[in-house]
Amino acid sequence: MSADVVLAARGLTLVYGEGPRRVRAVDGLELEVRRGEFVGLVGPSGSGKSSLLFLLAGLRRPTAGHVELLSRRLDDAPDRNAEARRRHVGFVFQEPFLVPYLSVRENALVAALDADAGPRVEALAARVGVTPLLDERPHRLSGGERQRAGLLRALVNAPDLVLADEPTAFLDHPTGHAVMDVLRAEVGRAALVVVTHDPEMLAGADRVLHLRDGALEAAPGPSTTC
Ligand SMILES: Nc1ncnc2c1ncn2[C@@H]1O[C@H](COP(=O)(O)OP(=O)(O)O)[C@@H](O)[C@H]1O
Ligand SMILES: [Mg+2]
Structure with a gap:
């Protein structure tokens, strides 16, 4: 397997x-995603x-087949999967599921793997656009601000792979685009896979896969390959 393959699915079922x-x-899905790919x-x-x-995030065990993350197979060892996921995968959900009694900053810090992540959270907050909100609790935030706080948490360990499941579904278009801008900015260092119903959010994607x-379906068209 080529060294820049961040994620592979083999016969994944x-x-x-x-x-x-x-x-x-x-159903028996085959996929490879390389670093720098959206x-x-x-x-x-x-x-x-x-x-x-x-499955790709190791949050569920496949019935058959397997996932390789950075050329290492996610397997049935829950501890190892959790460790690999925390270190290498950022997951963005439709709803960010923030801890309600923690501030935006603390929500990110509890996900951080190292004890001195404070300065990194500050720098990342500026990129994600939540600097003025770092000490707010989630209930004081708008939907878009909460999703940005979720991005801060998802990206705090500089993951190699960012997986996002309809991250803009509950947001208006300008806010959705702003969230996608943050995600796209990760692509140089990482690989990004985004599920969406809104084709506009996939502007700049290297590939669009149809499930x-x-x-995966073979879909004709200039920007759609699989
Ligand atoms: N926890 C579950 N238990 C049983 N069936 C499920 C569960 N989650 C999803 N499904 C079924 O699996 C199929 C795929 O669901 P899902 O992955 O949620 O699709 P999508 O995200 O594309 O809407 C659907 O038929 C759904 O009903
Ligand atoms: Mg879904």
Whole structure:
């Protein structure tokens, strides 16, 4: 595998439930994402986008196949997966799930892996646009400000891989674009995979992958390859 492959999925499969309730949410998926790549992931509701992102982040165990993060296989050892995820993956959800009784700064610091992350949080806050909000609690923030606080937490360890699941779904367009600008700025150092229903948010993407029934579709078009 080439050294700049940050993320690989090999025969990745996730089945929920049993018997007649069985759902094959991700179906034998193959994928490689390189450092410096911005990959969009689109598809109908229920096509498996969130399930795929959870597998790629090591937040769920695949039924078959596996994920490689920086050429190391995520496996069944929960401790090792958690460690790899904390160190190398930033996950941005639709809702940032901030700890309500901690400030924006403390929400980021609790996710930081080293004890002296304070100056880094300050510098990152300026880039993410939350410097004036660092000492606020989440309930005092607008939706867009909360999502930025979530970005601050997701990016605090300078992850090699940033996964975002509909990060702009609850935001107006200008705010959504601002969030995407922050994410795109990470791409030089990291790889970025963004799930969205809004094609506008994928401006500048290197590839847009189309998911249907848990598998990637070959989609024609100049900017869409898989
Ligand atoms: N926890 C779960 N238990 C059972 N089925 C699930 C669960 N989560 C998702 N599914 C099913 O898996 C399929 C893919 O869901 P999901 O990954 O959420 O798709 P998307 O994010 O593209 O909307 C859907 O059929 C959904 O109903
Ligand atoms: Mg989803």
